[in-house]
Amino acid sequence: MQKPSRDDIRKQLIGFGEDSVRKSYYPELRRNLQQVERFRALLESSGDAIFTLDAATGIVMDCNHSAQRLAERDTLEGIALGDILPGIPAPPFSGTQRMELTKEVAGWKMHLDVMLEPQPIDGGRYASCIVRDVTRRVRAERELADTLATYRSLYDSVMDAIIVIDGARIADCNNIAERLFGLHRGKLIGRSIHEMSPPLQPDGRPSPQMALQHIEAAIRGRSHRFDWVHIGAEGVPFRAEVSLSPLKHETHDYCIAVIRDVTEQHRMRELMIQTEKMHSVGGVAAGMAHEINNPLSAIAQAAQNIERRLATDLAGNIKAASVTGMDLEALRNYLEARGVPMLLGHIRDACARAATIVRNMLDFSRRSDSSRTTCDIEAIIRKALALADNDYDLRKHHDFRSIHISFDCPDDLPTITCVPTELEQVIFNLLKNASEAFADIDATDRREDPAIHIAVTTEESYDGLRLAISDNGPGMHEALRRRVFEPFFTTKPPGKGTGLGLSVSYFIITQNHGGEMWVESQPGAGTTFVIRLPSVCAGA
Structure with a gap:
């Protein structure tokens, strides 16, 4: 910009310059000119x-x-x-x-x-x-927006849920956290962290109290990792591994929680432990079975011989009685009066029961030599249902025909190979176990629905077929759930069960068929036994 000179300004201000007769205005003009020049310099120096x-x-x-x-x-x-x-x-x-x-x-x-x-x-x-x-x-x-977008993309793309905790409330979370808990970010933010957990953790301690202890430890600067149970989508609990670290932002203290769903890893660990336990117990069971079988056979044979030698119509007995001068009829009447034949019958029945237990132990301890063939899973399940429907014990003691059974079997299931009779045995054992779960509870104690329901469902899994048998029974607590597949473990009173039904079933599925078997249950929420069998393609 071309600045006007002082002389130009003077000429424009006619009557106010130094040559003017109005000399009294000149000092004021001079001050104004200096002020204008200062403003001008200020404007010119502006960026x-x-x-x-x-x-x-x-x-x-x-x-x-x-x-x-x-x-x-x-x-x-x-x-x-x-x-x-x-x-x-x-x-x-x-x-x-x-x-x-x-x-x-x-x-x-x-x-x-x-x-x-x-x-x-x-x-x-x-x-x-x-x-x-x-x-x-x-x-x-x-650049800042791009950087934030990059970090947000990384934040949302990790495989674990990440939650920012302010105090005891959720301040932010990533997409995995939304999917894991089944809630949109807007509904998660502001919630107390213990709201995403059951009232009690597996060790029996209250979730709110434990959560605050972990958060306070992290704020004090101690990063740590611990196991936790959260409530996921649809209210289903899941096991998690939580890593908690402090985050200081200016004058505020936050916590970063990295939550990894380890439900599947935990289940696989339990299966591995159970499988190892089965192998070790299987060897012991085989030795015990052989050791027990010999004296058991001798006892059963001796009881049978005693019954034969008390018979009044055998020639050998008649001859021995004549030689000794004994009246066989009188002896027979005496023994019956004292209940000896009945006691011998009890001995033989007990031997037969023990023989069944020994046979189950041997079945448990060795793999099946039966050949596996391509199976129609629907036909196998229907046959097992028919066996359960006609089983005497189930009809007499558990009224199996009064149980409402639903069966869902899609048409497009993958092809599997199995030993049909063994798979029928497993399904029968699970149906029997489900019906027996109601034996110790009254109809009035079955929550809102007093009817007994058993649901049998099949569906395609990631590498084979998934079979689930569920009931609306009393369920079971964690300590009991961990032991259901242990050999000889039973909750039934003495003489009512061998404790081998579920163990043998587990062995058949995992060892004979290369599959998996586990149980899902909570007290008051029923029980579901799940079987996964590999498809023909998966096993190829």
């Missing part, structure tokens, strides 16, 4: 481009050096502002307007913050336009 405009036409009337650099011209007077800044509103300018524009200068794209404002001078004839280069700020904001 912002400043334009003085005709408010009606938008023509530039004056500007500073920064405006000349922005326009890449030495003289701007008489040029329309719209030619310098494309995108500027068309005149006349009325009211304060603020906008962001872009302009290419010397091959660089600039981001400009523009403010147009009419000035109350000479009846509002003039307007000012201040243009600030915000390119660095915009680029920094974009």
Whole structure:
């Protein structure tokens, strides 16, 4: 901008200069000139481009050096502002307007913050336009936004749930946390962390108290890892491994919780432990079975011989009685009066029961030599249901026919190979176990629904077939659930069960068929036994 000289200003101020007779005004004029020069110097030193405009036409009337650099011209007077800044509103300018524009200068794209404002001078004839280069700020904001987006993408793409905890409440979480807990981020934020847990942890301690202890330890600077049970989507508990670390942001203390769902790993660990236990117990069971079998056979044979030697119609008995002078009929009457034949019958029945236990032990201890064939799982299940329906013990003691059984078997299940009779035995054992679960509870204790329900469902799993047998019985607590597959473990009273039914079933599925078997249960919420059998393709 070309500044007017002091002499030019003096000439324009006729009657107020040094040659004027009105000498008294000169000191005031001098002060005003100095003030104008100070304002001028201030405007020229500004990094912002400043334009003085005709408010009606938008023509530039004056500007500073920064405006000349922005326009890449030495003289701007008489040029329309719209030619310098494309995108500027068309005149006349009325009211304060603020906008962001872009302009290419010397091959660089600039981001400009523009403010147009009419000035109350000479009846509002003039307007000012201040243009600030915000390119660095915009680029920094974009880089920051890109960085935040990158970190957010990493934050959301990890396989574990991440939760930011403020105090004891959720301040933020990633997408995996949303899926794990079945709630949108907006509904998770603000919740107490213990709301996502059952009232008690497996060790019996209250979840709220334990959660606060872990959070306080992390805030004090102790990063640590621990096992936890959370409530996931649809209210289903799941086992988690939680890593808790402190996060200090300015003057505020947060905690970062990394939550990994280890339900499957925990189940596989239990299966491995159970399998090892089965192998070790299997060897012991085989030895015990052989050791017990020999004296058991002798006892059963001796009881049978005693019964034969008390018979009154055998020639050998008649001859021996004649030689000794004994009346066989009198002896027989005496023994019956004393209940000896009945006691011998009890001995033989006990031997038969013990023989069954020994046979189960031998079945448990060795793999089946039966050949596996392609199976129709629906036909096997229906046959097992028919066997259960006609079983004498189930009809007499558990009224199996009064149980409501639902069966769901899709048509497009994968092909599996199995030993049909063994799989029938497993399904029968599970149906029997489900019906027996109701033996010790009254109909009034079966929650809202007093009817007994057993559901048998089959579906395709990730590498084979999944078979589940569920009941609406009393369920079981964690300590009992861990032991259901142990050999000789039973909750039935003495003489009512051998404790081998589920053990043999587990052995048949895992060892003879290369599958998996586990149980899911909670007190008061029923029980589900799950069997996974590999498909023909998966086992190939």
